[in-house]
Amino acid sequence: MVDVPLGSTGAVASHPIDDVELYHPHSWITKYVFSQDAKVIAIQYSLVAFSVGLIALVLSWLMRLQLGFPGVFSFIDANAYYQFITMHGMMMVVYVLTALFLGGFGNYLIPLMVGARDMVFPYVNMLSFWVYLLAVLVLVSSFFAPGGPSGAGWTLYPPQAILSGTPGGQDWGIVLMLVSLMIFIIGFTMGGLNYVVTVLQARARGMTLMRMPLTVWGIFTASFMALLAFPALFVGSVMLLFDRVFGTSFFVPSIVEMGQPLERSGGSPLLFQHLFWFFGHPEVYIVALPAFGIVSDLISTHARRNIFGYRMMVWALLAIGALSFVVWAHHMYVSGMNPYFGFFFATTTLIIAVPTAIKVYNWILTLWRGDIHLTVPMLFALAFIVTFVNGGLTGLFLGNVVVDVPLSDTMFVVAHFHMVMGVAPILVIFGAIYHWYPKITGRMMNDILGKLHFWVTFLGAYAIFFPMHYLGLMGIPRRYHDIGDMAFVPASAHTLNAFITVAALIVGAVQLTFVFNLFWSLRYGKPAGGNPWRATTLEWQTPETPPPHGNWGKELPVVYRWAYDYSVPGADQDFLPQNQPGFTSTAPGGLHG
Amino acid sequence: MAVALILVLIVVGSVAFHLVSPWWWTPIASNWRYIDDTIIMTFWITGTVFVAVVLFTAYCVYRFRHRDGQQAIYEPENRKLEAWLTAITAIGVAAMLAPGLFVWRQFITVPEEATDIEIVGQQWQWSFRLPGADGRLGASDMRLISADNPLGLNKEDPKSRDDILIEGGELHLPIGKPVKALLRSVDVIHDFYVPELRAKMDLVPGQVSYVWFTPTRTGSFEILCAELCGVGHPQMRGTVVVQEAVDYQAWLQDRIVSSFAHLMPAPRDLVAVPD
Ligand code: HEM
Ligand SMILES: [Cu+2]
Numbered sequence: 001m002v003d004v005p006l007g008s009t010g011a012v013a014s015h016p017i018d019d020v021e022l023y024h025p026h027s028w029i030t031k032y033v034f035s036q037d038a039k040v041i042a043i044q045y046s047l048v049a050f051s052v053g054l055i056a057l058v059l060s061w062l063m064r065l066q067l068g069f070p071g072v073f074s075f076i077d078a079n080a081y082y083q084f085i086t087m088h089g090m091m092m093v094v095y096v097l098t099a100l101f102l103g104g105f106g107n108y109l110i111p112l113m114v115g116a117r118d119m120v121f122p123y124v125n126m127l128s129f130w131v132y133l134l135a136v137l138v139l140v141s142s143f144f145a146p147g148g149p150s151g152a153g154w155t156l157y158p159p160q161a162i163l164s165g166t167p168g169g170q171d172w173g174i175v176l177m178l179v180s181l182m183i184f185i186i187g188f189t190m191g192g193l194n195y196v197v198t199v200l201q202a203r204a205r206g207m208t209l210m211r212m213p214l215t216v217w218g219i220f221t222a223s224f225m226a227l228l229a230f231p232a233l234f235v236g237s238v239m240l241l242f243d244r245v246f247g248t249s250f251f252v253p254s255i256v257e258m259g260q261p262l263e264r265s266g267g268s269p270l271l272f273q274h275l276f277w278f279f280g281h282p283e284v285y286i287v288a289l290p291a292f293g294i295v296s297d298l299i300s301t302h303a304r305r306n307i308f309g310y311r312m313m314v315w316a317l318l319a320i321g322a323l324s325f326v327v328w329a330h331h332m333y334v335s336g337m338n339p340y341f342g343f344f345f346a347t348t349t350l351i352i353a354v355p356t357a358i359k360v361y362n363w364i365l366t367l368w369r370g371d372i373h374l375t376v377p378m379l380f381a382l383a384f385i386v387t388f389v390n391g392g393l394t395g396l397f398l399g400n401v402v403v404d405v406p407l408s409d410t411m412f413v414v415a416h417f418h419m420v421m422g423v424a425p426i427l428v429i430f431g432a433i434y435h436w437y438p439k440i441t442g443r444m445m446n447d448i449l450g451k452l453h454f455w456v457t458f459l460g461a462y463a464i465f466f467p468m469h470y471l472g473l474m475g476i477p478r479r480y481h482d483i484g485d486m487a488f489v490p491a492s493a494h495t496l497n498a499f500i501t502v503a504a505l506i507v508g509a510v511q512l513t514f515v516f517n518l519f520w521s522l523r524y525g526k527p528a529g530g531n532p533w534r535a536t537t538l539e540w541q542t543p544e545t546p547p548p549h550g551n552w553g554k555e556l557p558v559v560y561r562w563a564y565d566y567s568v569p570g571a572d573q574d575f576l577p578q579n580q581p582g583f584t585s586t587a588p589g590g591l592h593g
Numbered sequence: 594m595a596v597a598l599i600l601v602l603i604v605v606g607s608v609a610f611h612l613v614s615p616w617w618w619t620p621i622a623s624n625w626r627y628i629d630d631t632i633i634m635t636f637w638i639t640g641t642v643f644v645a646v647v648l649f650t651a652y653c654v655y656r657f658r659h660r661d662g663q664q665a666i667y668e669p670e671n672r673k674l675e676a677w678l679t680a681i682t683a684i685g686v687a688a689m690l691a692p693g694l695f696v697w698r699q700f701i702t703v704p705e706e707a708t709d710i711e712i713v714g715q716q717w718q719w720s721f722r723l724p725g726a727d728g729r730l731g732a733s734d735m736r737l738i739s740a741d742n743p744l745g746l747n748k749e750d751p752k753s754r755d756d757i758l759i760e761g762g763e764l765h766l767p768i769g770k771p772v773k774a775l776l777r778s779v780d781v782i783h784d785f786y787v788p789e790l791r792a793k794m795d796l797v798p799g800q801v802s803y804v805w806f807t808p809t810r811t812g813s814f815e816i817l818c819a820e821l822c823g824v825g826h827p828q829m830r831g832t833v834v835v836q837e838a839v840d841y842q843a844w845l846q847d848r849i850v851s852s853f854a855h856l857m858p859a860p861r862d863l864v865a866v867p868d
C-alpha cells in the first residue's frame with residue numbers, strides 16, 4: 001500500500017475510483033439514522049455522549065451542593081449521594097470520555113485524516129453506535145428502577161457492591177450497571193476493531209505510519225489498548241453479576257452481613273480489584289492518549305510550527321500505552337495485597353512519568369519560536385498544558401507507594417484525577433470542537449462566546465480542583481456524604497468547600513454558552529471555507545466542506561509529506577498540505593519526506 | 594499578553610496558596626515522619642517543575658505571539674535537547690522514587706518487638722482486640738461469629754481466653770511502643786485510617802492484612818473509614834487514645850472484665866490452636 005518511498009516528492013498519479021452508486025444511502029433513514037457513514041456515526045456518538053455528560057454534570061452539582069452546604073438539601077441523603085457519585089464517575093469515564101474520544105473523534109477523524117473513504121467495516125461501525133445507545137439506555141434506566149441506581153462507587157468493589165448496605169446492591173441498580181457495562185464493551189469492540197483496522201489497512205497512498213498526524217496515533221493507540229483492557233472489565237462484570245444473581249462466590253469469601261452469615265465462601269475481593277484496575281488504569285490513558293494526540297495537532301496548527309520531536313512523540317505514545325498495562329496495582333497500595341508488589345508497581349508507575357514528561361516538553365517546545373495565534377482552540381490547548389502538568393505531577397505523589405499511604409482515598413485523589421483525566425481531556429475536547437466544527441458544519445463557532453466559555457471553564461475548574469488537594473492532604477476522605485465533625489478539620493475547611501461548590505455551579509452553568517454556541521453557529525456562524533485554520537492535514541483538503549459520504553469524490557488523496565510542514569523556509573505560504581507534491585524543505589525535517 | 598499574564602498569575606496564585614493557606618496536614622503523632630519528609634521533597638521537585646513549565650509557556654505565549662511578519666522556525670527535532678531533557682527527568686524521578694521505596698520497606702517491615710493487636714471492621718463500627726497477659730492473640734474464624742462471640746474467636750484456643758475485646762469503643766495504646774495492627778473485616782472492605790498516624794490500610798474480608806506504627810504523641814485521634822463500605826461509611830468512626838505507659842496499664846486493668854473468658858464460658862478441654 002505504501003508505495004511512495006520516503007523522501008520522494010514527485011507527483012504520483014492518484015488512484016481514481018469510480019463512485020459506485022449502490023454504495024451511497026438513498027433514504028433519509030439510511031442517511032441520518034441507520035447511517036453507515038463514519039461521520040454521521042461520529043455525530044450520533046457525540047450527541048449521545050454529550051447528553052450523558054450533561055446528566056453527569058448535573059449529578060456533580062448535586063454532590064457539590066451536599067458537600068458545600070451539608071444538610072441544606074434534604075433530598076440528597078447518603079443513599080442518593082452514593083448513587084450520584086457512582087453514576088457520575090462511571091458515566092464520565094466510560095460513557096462520556098471514552099465514547100467521545102473514540103466513538104466521536106475516532107469516527108470523524110480517522111478516515112478523513114488517513115485519506116480513506118470510510119471505516120473499513122461500515123456496517124459493524126453502525127452497529128457499534130446502536131449497541132452503545134442501548135448500553136446508555138440500560139444505565140440511565142437504573143434511575144427509574146426499584147431501589148435506584150447502584151451506589152457502590154464507580155469502582156464497584158465487592159462484596160459491598162452486591163450487599164444490602166449499599167444502594168442498589170440487592171436491588172436492580174448493580175445488575176443494570178453490570179449489564180450496561182457488558183453491552184458497552186460489546187459495542188466498543190465493534191467500533192474499536194474498525195478504528196484499528198482502518199488505520200492499519202485503509203491509509204491513502206503515501207500515508208506511511210510515520211507521516212500520520214498525532215491525533216490518529218493517539219486514537220489508534222488508545223483503541224488498541226481499549227481492545228486489550230476492556231475484556232478484563234467484561235470478565236469482572238460477568239463474575240460479579242453471577243455473584244449477585246446466582247449466588248456464586250467469585251469475589252465473596254465467608255462473611256457475616258449485619259449479623260447474618262452468608263452462604264458463601266472462598267471468593268477473593270482482591271481478585272475483582274485486580275481485574276478492575278487491569279482495565280481501569282489503561283482506561284485513564286485510553287482517555288488521555290487521544291487528548292495527547294489532538295492537543296499536539298491543535299498546538300502545531302495554531303502555533304504555525306511543526307510539532308517538535310515528532311518521532312519521540314510517537315514513541316512516547318507507544319511507550320505510555322505499553323507501560324500502562326503494568327502499573328494497575330498502584331490503585332491498590334493500601335488494599336491489603338502483598339505489600340512487596342508496592343516496589344514493582346511504584347517503579348513502573350514512576351517510569352511512565354518519563355515518556356509523559358517528554359510529551360509535555362515537546363508541546364511547549366513547539367510553542368517556543370512559533371507564531372502563536374491565540375485562537376480559542378489554542379487557548380484550550382494552553383489550558384490543557386497547565387491542568388495536565390498539574391494533575392500529572394500530583395500523580396507522582398500517588399504513584400510513589402509510601403507517599404500514597406496518607407493520601408490514598410482522600411480528596412487529594414479526587415482532585416488529582418479530576419485535574420488529569422477530567423478537566424485536562426475535557427479542555428482538549430472543547431478545543432477540538434472549536435477547531436473541527438468548521439469542517440463538520442462549514443461554519444465557524446462564535447469567537448466571543450468561545451472565549452467566555454474558555455476563561456470561565458478553565459479558571460473555574462482550576463479553582464475547584466486546585467484547593468481540593470489540600471483538603472485531602474489534611475485528611476478528609478473521599479466518598480464522604482457528610483464530613484460531619486472531625487476534630488482535625490478547622491471551620492475554614494467548610495468555607496473552602498462552599499467556595500468550591502460555588503465555583504462548580506458557575507463552571508457548570510457556563511457550559512450552556514457552549515451548547516448555545518453549537519446550535520447558534522450552525523445557522524449564524526461565519527462561513528468557514530474548506531480550510532479556515534490553514535492546516536496541513538488531509539481532512540482540511542477535502543473537495544467539499546462538510547465532506548459528503550465517501551469523503552473524497554472521485555480521487556483519493558495521495559500523501560507526499562508528514563503532517564507538520566508549517567512555516568517551511570522558502571515555501572510561499574506558511575503551511576504545506578500533506579497532499580501537496582513538490583517542494584521539499586532543506587531543514588533536518590526533510591527526513592519526513 | 595493578557596493570556597501570558599494570567600498564566601503567570603496562576604503560578605503565583607498556586608504557590609501563594611500552597612505557602613499561606615491554612616489548610617495543611619494535621620500534626621503527626623506516629624513514627625512516620627519519613628512519609629511527611631518524602632511528601633515535602635516531592636512537593637519541592639514537582640512544584641519546581643510546575644512553575645518552570647507554566648512560566649516557560651507564559652514566556653512563549655508572550656514572546657512568540659503572532660505579529661505581522663512573524664514566522665515560526667522550522668526545526669522538527671533537536672536530538673541533543675531531547676536527550677538532555679529525558680535524562681534530567683529520569684534523574685528527578687529517581688530522586689523521588691528511591692527514598693519512596695526506602696521508606697516503603699520500613700513501612701512494611703514490622704519490628705520484632707511490636708505488639709500484635711487486632712482491628713476488626715464491620716458495617717459500620719470498629720472493634721478491637723488486645724492480647725491479654727500472654728501477649729498473643731487467639732485464633733478466630735468467621736464461621737464462629739454469633740451474638741455472644743461477635744469477633745468469632747475460637748474458644749478452644751487457650752490463647753484466646755485472656756484476649757480483651759472492645760466493641761465499638763476506644764482503642765488505647767501506650768506511647769512509644771510499636772504496634773502491629775492485624776486487620777480483619779467480617780463483612781465488606783473497610784479501611785483503617787488515622788490522619789495523625791499517617792497510616793492507612795484496608796480491612797478485607799477473607800484475609801488478614803496489617804499495618805504497623807509507633808505512637809509518638811499522647812492524645813486522642815479519630816479513626817476514619819477510608820474505603821467505601823455502604824451508606825454508613827462516613828459515620829464509621831472510632832478513637833485511638835495514646836497514653837503514657839502507667840495510664841495505659843491502669844486502663845488495661847479495668848478491661849480485664851471484658852476479656853473473652855468473661856464473655857464466653859470455657860469449654861472443658863482446651864486444645865492449643867497453632868498460630
Ligand atoms: C466541573 C466538573 C466536575 C465536578 C464539579 C465534579 C465533582 C465530583 C464530586 C463532588 C465527586 C465526588 C467526590 C467524593 O465525594 O468522593 C466526583 C467524583 C468523581 N468524578 Fe467528578 N466532577 C466533575 C467532572 C468530572 C469529569 C470530567 C470526570 C471524568 C473523568 C469525573 C470523574 C469522576 C470520578 C471517576 C469520580 C469518582 C466516583 C467515585 O468515587 O466512585 N468528574 N466528582
Ligand atoms: Cu492508574
Ligand SMILES: [Cu+2]
Nearest residue numbers: 818820822826
Ligand atoms: Cu467505610
